[in-house]
Amino acid sequence: MISNKNFKGYHYIFDFKNVPFDICNNKDHLENIFNNIIEISKMTIIDNYSHQFQPQGITGIYLLEESHLAYHTWPENGEISFDLYTCGDKNAADEAIEELKKLIPYQNIFKFIER
Numbered sequence: 687m688i689s690n691k692n693f694k695g696y697h698y699i700f701d702f703k704n705v706p707f708d709i710c711n712n713k714d715h716l717e718n719i720f721n722n723i724i725e726i727s728k729m730t731i732i733d734n735y736s737h738q739f740q741p742q743g744i745t746g747i748y749l750l751e752e753s754h755l756a757y758h759t760w761p762e763n764g765e766i767s768f769d770l771y772t773c774g775d776k777n778a779a780d781e782a783i784e785e786l787k788k789l790i791p792y793q794n795i796f797k798f799i800e801r
Contacts, residue, residue, distance in 0.1 A: 727782035
């Protein structure tokens with residue numbers, strides 16, 4: 687990825703596919719992954735909220751000093767949508783995204799936008 691210092695921020699978007707139900711529907715496990723990603727990317731959490739749907743599925747958001755991280759799961763389909771936008775350190779964010787790929791090692795569609 688080529689970076690231009692004139693951009694305000696970096697937007698990382700994933701749609702994970704074929705993720706096991708027990709991962710898509712485990713709020714604690716996903717929060718541990720996302721807390722780890724935030725730490726690696728050197729971002730600061732202002733607040734976070736997540737909701738466990740019944741009978742399944744989770745939605746969550748982290749409000750960050752550097753912007754946001756949001757996710758939504760469809761365990762019945764094995765899918766997780768993940769969205770990270772940061773105006774912080776791009777190299778640290780790239781490192782965190784590489785870790786995310788290791789922690790959720792399933793088929794994914796990835797988009798990156800410099801904004």
